[in-house]
Amino acid sequence: MRNLKKPFLLFIQILLIALAAGAAGASEITVIATVDKNEATLDDYIILKISVQGTREEPALPALPDFRIQSRGSSSQFRIINGQMSSAVEYNYILYPQKAGTFTIGPFAVKHKGSKVKSKPITVKISKTTPQAKQSEDIFVVAEVDNENPYHYEEIIYRFKFYRRVKVANARLTESPAFEGFLTEDLGKEKEYQKVINGQTYLVTELRQALFPTKTGVLKIEPSTLQCDVVVKKRGRRRGFFDDPFFDDSFFGFSETVPKILRTSPITVMVKTLPTAGKPAGFKNLVGEFSLNGKLSTRKLEVGESVTLTLTLAGIGNLKNQQTLDIQGLQNFKVYDDKPVFETQLKGGKVGGKLVLKKALVPLTEGQLQIPPVTVSYFNPSSGSYTSLKAGPYLLDVVPSSDDEKFQVVESVKKSGIKQEVKILGHDILPVHTSLEALSARRLRPLSLTAALFFLLPVIGFVCTFSIKRSRERLEQDRGLIRFKQAHKRFSKALPLIKSALTQDDPLFYQRASKALKDFIGDKLNIAGSALTPKELERRLPEYNVPAETVKAVTDILEFFDSGQFGFTKHSVEEREAVFKSMKKMINSLNRKIKRK
């Protein structure tokens, strides 16, 4: 532990001394501005480096209206030389010259403790681009148009060419012109070819765009900027065996890449207005060279049938300006336009195309009908004059319709052809409901007694049905119970027969009445009724809680019937009637009193 303590203290001492020296050095603020070159052309750019030492304040850039400035970031350096510590921050900028002439850049100032520290100003000379200068370079870009003085809407071709005779990598367009005041049309993929300039073979990559000026006067096409890495051989290295282009790749370490920014010159286009003299009526700014063809599907048809007129407008120029072709002065026909078909085509390096329009014509009358000619006017920039194209006229032989149905078919097509999408013109709510029906409140209220009853009714119905069914089943299963339940019913059935024998001096009365009484009691007590004797009744009935007087009455009636049946005594009709009535009463009484055990 002691061994380590000494070197640690020594390190701390050295660090303190260094920091003190650094603090002393930091009080000196310097601002140094440098450029990579003092002479450049409009196609070049200048790299400006501002090195600020002693502070991390960023220098304020003065207004440089003659240059477009692009920041390239900053880098920091920290040095200790002879115990003197210094820190510096280097700010990098790229200046793109906008004008030719001699310009002063700077001074650049940094604020420090209330005072300003300035750099020395730099003078740079910007000259116009000379083609010779360009062509003496290994790598350069050129932007051009094939016609700097076109007519309004005349097609011009913009070409961006990238020339190189060294190896490059990562080439990319970082800035492209906005083509303000032009309609643009892409002319496909870039072309790559070789070109010899001053005996030097260059590989050229060319990008093309068709431009249609939509304004007249002076239009400016801004510069395009291309960034790439140029592969250069490392100096002072003898490669010997490796002296082969294959090893030029920086991967092998025999070459290195240098980033390069290339910029084209701006292009000024002077757009001429189209001459007013001789401008045809209905001219739709069609500029170029075009042809017009018309074709009729048939020359003879019936009224109501349709004929198709196909019009093809083809050529080089701004064909998209012409969306429709009208037949002026067409009478006795209904016209239904099909959707125009536009096809872009490239002819001789220029953009053009073909517009195909189909019109369905339905003759409304019969006879010899004429379709007037279709005319299209365009301005030909090469001749500087207007030209009118004509298709037609066409003669049609229209005969009367042989079938009315055919006309109907055409009519139905017509109806579907004119359908349009419903356009929403406004938003609002739908109106109030005004019917007095709104006030009627006749509806089932779910939380009401009615609903509860509706809910319970089928349940009650089911329960009732179930209980009735169950009781019937029980009855069917229990013979004694059936006899008990049906005793009174059977007795009631026997009454008319007894009654019929009552008035006659018929022993059947006694027999039937005795049997009915015994059967009733037998059914009630679930025993054989016919064998019942008064003595047995006296013994059994009290077991069923039948009062003694009722038992006596029963036995008396039974003895009355027995005496009459077996001829011991004769009874008058009145007596028999009285007994019959008292028997009925007694049976009703017994029916209530005898409970089943």
Next chain:
Amino acid sequence: MKKRLLSLTLFFTCGCLLLQHNCLPARETGSADPSHLFIEANDAYRQADYQTAIRQYEQIAAAGISNGEIFYNLGNAYLKSDKLGKALLNYFKAEMLIPRDGDLQSNLAYARGLTRDKIECRGLVPALMNFCFWYSKLNAAELATCFLIMNFVFWGVLTVRMFYKREIVTVIMYILIFFTILLGASTAVKLYNQYFSQRGIVTGTEIMVRSGNSINDTVLFKLHEGTEFSWQQENDGWVKILLCDGKKGWVQKQVVEKIVLTD
């Protein structure tokens, strides 16, 4: 014999009660003539006197005519008076009673489109509502009627099954059990939502949702008129709300209203 008599007596009693209940209006409408008020309110609405229309429609509703059309008209009048929250409240009430009304759905969609707060709802409930179409397309009374009919048929089939024990009857019985339970549960949920709703709506133009039930609590977020929420809890003039995206907070009770029918 006695049981049969009892059944018959019950049946007739029920029948008489039903007749008495069903053939009378749901509630007496008070002393003011609702028809007269209704016509006057409609005229006021047509003449763009929306305040009068609102007052009269409210009077009709307060008289006990709990009717979808009245709430719909009331919603329209409120919407025309730029009271979006109240308009939506009444449209929602109307939707409980006349859910299939095309005009109502159109105006409700229009009013919903005017709300300012965009809240992304989570959970399965919206999807489930789409699946249970009968729940959203029928009102509580219609659902209850369907349930009662299904209940009636079910008990009828159960009664038939006592005498006619065939497999097909058993299958029908099980199907009927399913639908009866489904409709019964739907009716119960609908009724619960209708009369004991936990849904609320913002009726104030812009309201502060705070972390607690005091004016000194932190404002968590703001809500605007017409925004729906779940009514969680009430305490001392404050309501705890829950938005369907999970945000919670407390708002003053006077700037919100519960979407509930009072029958």
